[in-house]
Amino acid sequence: MGTVTTHLASQARTIFDDLGYTVSDDGEEIRAERKWRVVQVTPMPEPTDAPTNGEFRCFVTRAGQCTALKQRLASQNVRYEWAIISVEDDGSYEVCDATTFA
Structure with a gap:
């Protein structure tokens, strides 16, 4: 895992821990x-192909990558509920997009 991905993973762990989730490593992902x-x-520093399975997924990316990642997910027509969190270098974040599978 590269430095940027490792940093995003650390930020993602902190975000979900602060939200009251129990956080654990799950390969290159976080559970x-x-x-x-x-x-x-x-953690996804740049838009790449998303996993094809799951029920609930959250992608954590750098600020500025949210729109491109949303377009990538839409083009893949993934069949799970997902959200995208964009993270700033200072650790602040926002949920920049989310969808539900109908």
């Missing part, structure tokens, strides 16, 4: 659990 919900968190 965030709270009550009945398990969210697979994928």
Whole structure:
């Protein structure tokens, strides 16, 4: 895992921990659990092909990559609920997009 991805993973762990999730490593992804919900968190510094399976996914990316990542997910027509969190260098973040699978 590259330095940027490692830094994003660290920021993602902090975000989900602060939100009250139990956070653990799951290969190159992060597993965030709270009550009945398990969210697979994928640090993604640049838009690449997203995983094709899952129920709930969150992609953590750099500020400025949100639109490109959203377009990538839409073009892949993924079949799970997803959200994108964009992270600034100072650690601040925002949920920049989310969808539900209907």
